[in-house]
Amino acid sequence: MYHSRRKFIHHAGKLVIGAGILGSLPLELIAAQRRYISPNDRIGVGVIGCNGMGFSDLQSFLKNSACFCAALCDVDSNVLNRRKLDLEKAGLTAPKLYKNYQDLLADQAVDIVIIGTPDHWHCLQFLDALSAGKDVYIEKPIGNSIAEIRAMELASARSGRVVQVGQWQRSLPHLEDAHQYMRSGKLGRIRTVKAWAYIDWVSAVPKAPDGPVPAGVDYDLWLGPAPKRPFNPNRFHFNFRWYWDYAGGLMTDWGVHLIDTVLQFMEPEMPQSIMASGGKMAFLNDAQETPDTLTAVYNFRDFNLIWEHTLGIGIGNFNRPQGVAFLGENGTMVISRADWEVIPHHKNIEAVPSQKSQGASGLDLHVQNFLEAVAVKEPEAAKASIGIGARVGIVSQMGNIAYRSGQALHWDAEKGKFKEKEANGYLRREYYNGYKLLSEK
Structure with missing residues (x-):
């Protein structure tokens, strides 16, 4: 079952990612090339910290038609409202908005969490995301101290969840x-x-x-x-x-x-x-x-x-x-x-x-690799796994x-x-x- 799921994710993202070979695509073009996916096969993506790389990462996820933005979280409501408007203008589903990341983690529509916050928040949000049963795409560096990094690596091993660190040159x-x-x-x-x-x-x-x-x-x-x-x-x-x-x-x-x-x-x-x-x-x-x-x-x-x-x-x-x-x-x-x-x-x-x-951008390929690892529930299939990031x-x-x-x-x-x-x-x-x-x- 897992391998058929991986094949589905691969083909769901192939058309849109292929269109992005020459560079990043505007949201409107991403939305125009997405295909219909049954609600039963959709993957809910939640973003914690959506001002910079968190939102760039989300755009790569949305190039896979199986993914939709279920929720956005940011402590700055100005950023939240701007990002929601960006998605709505492109004709994409309007996500739920949260100021506190704990509320996003409690949202059952969120399957995957992108952590794009400042470095000093990475560790706690990562540990809580794993505890909530989410697979995690986390921006680098994974932690803000050696002690944090060790705690994150240990928690990840115990959870069995798939983690991809945003060191996307690994996918070039x-x-x-x-x-x-x-x-x-x-x-x-x-x-x-x-x-x-x-x-x-x-x-x-x-x-x-x-x-x-x-x-x-x-x-x-x-x-x-x-x-x-x-x-x-x-x-x-x-x-x-x-x-x-x-x-x-x-x-x-x-x-x-x-x-x-x-x-x-x-x-x-x-x-x-x-x-x-x-x-x-x-x-x-x-x-x-x-x-x-x-x-x-x-x-x-x-x-x-x-x-x-x-x-x-x-x-x-x-x-x-x-x-x-x-x-x-x-x-x-x-x-x-x-x-x-x-x-x-x-x-x-x-x-x-x-x-x-x-070929396609390193970030797009990195996200696709992560999604395929999630589909087969194999943490080590991620090219920038938690051990590599640590x-x-x-x-x-x-x-x-x-x-x-x-x-x-x-x-x-x-x-x-x-x-x-x-x-x-x-x-x-x-x-x-x-x-x-x-x-x-």
Whole structure:
């Protein structure tokens, strides 16, 4: 029965996804290409946090005709009403609207939950979604601390639910081709890997005074387990990611994507040591807390990983704004979301010219993979399962901890903590406002 269900989901999404090969589709075009599906075969999707990526994820789900938007949840009623209007204008079913995510989880019409909230809310909402019996598509990074990530991985294993982390580069066909080339051994022994994100489309965040909470916003619910602070527009919506209370800056925003490719291709054990250096070097006096410029060096047993990120500069290594380079003894493989190529070092290896990304978007393919895993109830069929998201989430957190502690750190894999006592204070984030992590209850 499950395999026939998987076949049904595959074919229900094939027409609409195929139409999106050249890029994202407006909602109106998605709606126009959806096919009629019997109510008995429909999959209700609920979105928690629908201002940014949560709504982008939903649009990919709606490219599969079996999916419909059953509910939207956001602490900002302005966002809720705008998203509902977006769906109605496209001729799609109007969803139920919730301000408190617990009410959405109690909705029996919701089968799958998309978590697109700021990072500091991911863990609690994920744990509650699993407890409510939902399959979960969660935006990266999965958690905001190593302790949260461990709790999420454990709860997921116990639940048996299907989880997909939004590390959608795992579903890009050209990266799968590059992975096959890596396995051929032609590059020779790899001793150094570089991963980087150079972001010039994010500008400085000018300092702004605290002010009144905007009408329609439940600010206490937005803060949740984060420290109680006066409302400041700089910390709200997109810019939350530049503040330690809620996120980890570019290291956890982009690092989880690119470092994940390193872990996928190299399959290493956890790093033995980590050191990091950086700071506010692009926008010296703006309001951001997290470093806009950072270099982190991870020593794995067989190779070093060098991570670089910076704001205000748009071109990085190998003339690419973001990417991963595997430096082998025979040649270097350079990978980005757009392409991959091989640059030879010796005559005994041939150059591979740029192999461009082709086909449907990585996000669309990632969502389709998740739906097929849900159909057969196989958590490990998800290409970015909870274990994959947890592993790269922890490694990215390590880089931030090395930076914030100002120390060269050494990881004790057996004990699951650093050998440096001071750094272990960063393994867990304190919860406020009466919230507790499940393992603390």
